[in-house]
Amino acid sequence: MVGTRDRRHSRRHLLKAGVGATAFGLGGGLARATPAAARRAQADFDWRRYEGESINVLLALSPRSELLVEYQPEFEELTGITVTADVVPEQQQRQKQIIEFTSGNPSFDVTAVSWHVQKGLFGRGGFLLDLREFLDDPEMTAADYDLADFSPAAMAFATQADGRMDTLPYNIDYWILYWNTELFEQAGVEFPETLEETLAAAEALHDPTNGVYGFVARGLKNANVPVWTSFMQGWEAMPIDDQGQLQTTTEAAVAAATIYQELLASYAPPGVSGFNWNECQTTFGQGTAAMWFDGIGFATPLEDPEQSRVVGMVGYGLQPAGPDARHSGTFGDGLGISAGSDKHGLAYFYSQWATNKQNQARVLAAGAGAPARTSAYTDPEALARLTVPQGWVDTLIASGEIGLPSLPQIVPVTEFRDIFGIALTNMITGADPAQELTRATEEFQPILDQSLAS
């Protein structure tokens, strides 16, 4: 059940899972859980084909990248390949990628790709290697890799419109509604299942004189667009339809924007128009907001007593439904190989290892994100090692069943976010949603047309 209070994993829970706590302290951990057949399959595969060679990897700073770096010696031991991994903040990583891809001679062989921002641009530029040939080749892909284990949403993200698969799925980010169970209980309010109920709950819980705000979400331009586009999914609507036509002035678009405006202008803390996720996290984590709508990856800081005052009080709820549908705004990342690299084979070995079942289970266990593989969610050892509440996992799994990409997969997606982000920020300070969306649509249409024409 989603939207319920969470159980935390106790030692008893862990023992119930049939795994002794001491086993984890010995290192190796998840490797022991690998089925014998898979281990045999792995043993038959020639991982040491490129022994003695080296590759460069460029990753964006995140808990998931930290895991890859932490377990990198395992890959080096398995293959004899030396890995130099650069982990830089996301924004700088994206710039570095573009500049180096454009130069035609990138310094990295493997890189993390943010699908919702870079898929269109990288696809058009042909910057990444099509991996289908490697995936079909048993000499290059280990028998236990199991491509079918990736969720359909992840596979759809990783595949370009022309059928090229130029990334291997790594992480899916679903949007959820965090709610403060204590504040809800005190006010006698139920978890809101719909957007209308969210508005009512925000109104009931909004008590600024006592330092409690009903709702918080991103108001800062660009960062705020996924809030609106995810709300739009409740009308079974997308900002751009399958024919590439903007749907940003439709009834659904305006209705979603109006709810965004009401929630942020009436029930959010003053100054929310300058809030990105970090300000929202701080506000919710300090217990001063009853609800927070954002990506699923914040359980770890919210359940950390050193960073949060709401430990044990956080409910993890599904994205509220609209009048026509219930979805979960979905984003994600994959690993791609530079088309310009002369080490495709080695790079593919690294990408294959990084996205294998074991590493995906590690992502879940650490609460570092939402693995793209379905097997991670049933991996008993990963579940036993959870550092976040079980309720988070339940919501994660339920979100996977209703996940839908929240941003259009177009090349000028950053301009889209910028222009409509400004419109949404203006709405918080009182501008009319319909007028703002019309203005933004007029501004963005030529950019989209130019992009589609080129």
Next chain:
Amino acid sequence: MGMTLISAGRRPARAAGRAGASYRRRDKYIRFALPALLVVAAVIVFPWLYTLFMSVQEWQVGSDRVFVGLDNYANLLRDTRFHAAVGRTLAYTVLAVALPVLLGTIAAVFFHRDFPWRGFFRGIFVLPMMATPVAIALVWTMMFHPQLGVLNYLLSLVGLPPSLWVYAPNTVIPALVLVETWQWTPLVMLIVLGGLAAMPTEPLESAVVDGAGPWRVFRDITLPLTLPFIMVAVVLRAIDALKAFDTIFAITQGGPGTASETINIYLYLQAFSFFRIGHASAVVVVFFLLIVALAVGLLLVRQRTKWA
């Protein structure tokens, strides 16, 4: 005649010899200067020429490059968002120059006087200048937080209502100027303090003997004599404020909306978020001309304030 011929023949030969030696000497100098000239050409001249070249192209990363003449410049003339960014940059610059110069001059006059522990307090005063701008920005971001920041708490202690600081369109520029003022007032203080130390003491002593009060001495003698140094501070601060990027980007990224989007932030978005390299190059050229014009204007004013 013969002598004349000989002497006439020798003089040009000697002159030619001297000229040849001069050329040889110059040739040697050029050999020494050449590496530096090549480095300058590579790191300054070439990027500039390339930026000029790119500013007449339409090129978005991932697409082909197309020559568009002056279209990018024409687009800038029509781009209201760019115009707003220029206006905002100028407003920000005026405030971010005036406040540090005013406060820095007052601080310099204060620290020019002799008092116990003067060196220690001067050292404390210049500390903000030494901090890393991005680190400063992150600390100020926390302090600006409307609900959890310390600034609103301080306001509440003196009975003032809370402010939204960088989180509201109408207060974001003054709040950013506050950070700039906090960091760069010490620089102005140091420059003006240098001027005060170099100032001749005779006019001051004469004025005091003639019965002038402290305010009169400051207004009619100290201030005019330190004006050349203040103008140096103004020129340096103006160029720096026009180019301000790091603190603004780290604190607001140009928001809320576009309320703190200066030319540099606009340029960054065009170049590194939208990857419109041709358009961004045209912005660079216009921005460069703006900075040069302002710097030349200020230097001319400075010339007038020089001591005779």
